[in-house]
Amino acid sequence: MRKINFKYYLLAMLLVLGANACQDELDLQPYQSISEDFALDSDNNVKAVLVGAYDAIGDADVYGGEVMRNSELLAGNGEIAWVGTFNSPREIFNKAITPANDDVQDFWLGAYNAINIANNVLSALEVVNEDDRATVEGEALFIRGILYFELVRFFALPYEAGQTNSQLGVPLVLEPTRGISDVNKVSRNTVEEVYNQVIGDLVKAESQLPEDNEWRASSGAAAALLARVYLQKGDYANARDAANRVIQSGNYSLLNNYADVFGRDENSNEDIFAAQVTTQDGINAMNTYFSIQQFGGRDGDIEILPGHLNLYAPADARLALFFEANGGVTYTGKWNNQFGNVGVIRFAEMLLIRAEANLRLGTTTGATPLEDYNAVHTRAGLPAAAAVTLDNILLERRLEFAHEGHKVHDMKRNKQNIAGLPYNSDDLVYPIPAREIEANPNLTQNPGY
Numbered sequence: 001m002r003k004i005n006f007k008y009y010l011l012a013m014l015l016v017l018g019a020n021a022c023q024d025e026l027d028l029q030p031y032q033s034i035s036e037d038f039a040l041d042s043d044n045n046v047k048a049v050l051v052g053a054y055d056a057i058g059d060a061d062v063y064g065g066e067v068m069r070n071s072e073l074l075a076g077n078g079e080i081a082w083v084g085t086f087n088s089p090r091e092i093f094n095k096a097i098t099p100a101n102d103d104v105q106d107f108w109l110g111a112y113n114a115i116n117i118a119n120n121v122l123s124a125l126e127v128v129n130e131d132d133r134a135t136v137e138g139e140a141l142f143i144r145g146i147l148y149f150e151l152v153r154f155f156a157l158p159y160e161a162g163q164t165n166s167q168l169g170v171p172l173v174l175e176p177t178r179g180i181s182d183v184n185k186v187s188r189n190t191v192e193e194v195y196n197q198v199i200g201d202l203v204k205a206e207s208q209l210p211e212d213n214e215w216r217a218s219s220g221a222a223a224a225l226l227a228r229v230y231l232q233k234g235d236y237a238n239a240r241d242a243a244n245r246v247i248q249s250g251n252y253s254l255l256n257n258y259a260d261v262f263g264r265d266e267n268s269n270e271d272i273f274a275a276q277v278t279t280q281d282g283i284n285a286m287n288t289y290f291s292i293q294q295f296g297g298r299d300g301d302i303e304i305l306p307g308h309l310n311l312y313a314p315a316d317a318r319l320a321l322f323f324e325a326n327g328g329v330t331y332t333g334k335w336n337n338q339f340g341n342v343g344v345i346r347f348a349e350m351l352l353i354r355a356e357a358n359l360r361l362g363t364t365t366g367a368t369p370l371e372d373y374n375a376v377h378t379r380a381g382l383p384a385a386a387a388v389t390l391d392n393i394l395l396e397r398r399l400e401f402a403h404e405g406h407k408v409h410d411m412k413r414n415k416q417n418i419a420g421l422p423y424n425s426d427d428l429v430y431p432i433p434a435r436e437i438e439a440n441p442n443l444t445q446n447p448g449y
Helices: 006-016 043-057 066-074 088-092 102-123 130-155 191-208 219-233 236-248 285-290 348-362 369-381 390-400 405-414 436-438
Strands: 080-082 270-274 302-304 322-325 327-331 342-344
Touching: 006 348, 043 102, 043 130, 066 080, 066 088, 066 102, 066 130, 066 285, 066 302, 080 088, 088 102, 088 405, 102 130, 102 327, 102 436, 130 436, 219 236, 219 270, 219 348, 219 405, 236 348, 270 348, 322 436, 342 348, 342 369, 348 390, 369 390, 390 405
Parallel strands: none
Antiparallel strands: 080 302, 270 342, 302 327, 322 327
16 A cells, blocks of 8 residues: 655645644643644645644554553553653553653643544535545544544543443543633543444444545544444444454455564555554654664563463464564564554454454354454464354454553453453543643543542
């Protein structure tokens, strides 16, 4: 797939936007309401702003890697160790996060910045060429939906299937902000309300996006994200059906060699959605923290422990991707390309979501659970299984997506203890950043902070 050069798109965007990036630290404003003076008066300008939204979600604090890194750190659970010098990731790894944590604050700021850009695009659809309008809207809805999904998973207690889910989520800001007043000092919506908004955005996005949209969000990406959202909710029928739509589309496939999935400069047939990184623009934060200096990293801030390595069968090709350096310390080889794309959703996940949902429901939509399980299992160089259980599928998911940002969310949805803490512990939820609490008196802090 063709790779975008964000450097030149952003230069063009800055020429047409009047965005003021400066903030007065003595006059804090709630960041989800920071004003944006976008020039949204033409088709070209709106599309340039949309490219800016993609660049914003590719920031290191968001899908440039730290969202995924921190999911792994929160659920390290004897399988990885943070040995780096930075304090913010250490707090996350130790489950001792403070409201002043820089990584938590930067994630909030980065996510709401991108949401506001998407909202600006959605507010100006009337100037977009009619032939492109549905696609532009779908892309902006996808970006808003994926960010609210990540925000609610980190800043709120987990969704509980069959419950009212009235626990506090995050503020839903659905209109662009072009001036700051008390109206912008919004309160937190409930977890149920946030999930409903995410699903609504993604359902509409799937209906409007094309199947082939190069490196951008496609209908398959929206359906794949819906499958992930429904799985997190415990809505297995909808998770199964969304994953099945992606699989049946025929637009994606497993690569033959597991190692070839990672460190890519361009998306492969297995990538459903990935943050684009180039030598001109973008940061692969997974490389920064999981890799070593030889490959552009910081020299191994995250070590892989025997507690994880012992989960693999000796012949598993996924085990072969780990490597030793720095005196025998083990690291994952998934993130050894400093300028490689950061994969967000890939095809193997759809197979395992469909397998899990079908097994839980006793159905065989699209394929049997065994068939989907074996497609992933045998790609790893292992013999096909004759039967499969839920535990088999969950372990396969754990090994297939190790160190890709799934772990804490999978443990929460399966109600597993994490480092001695119950899945719904307050210590596994981010605090609302202190900056936001100071700026907006209507924000309620999470318990324990």
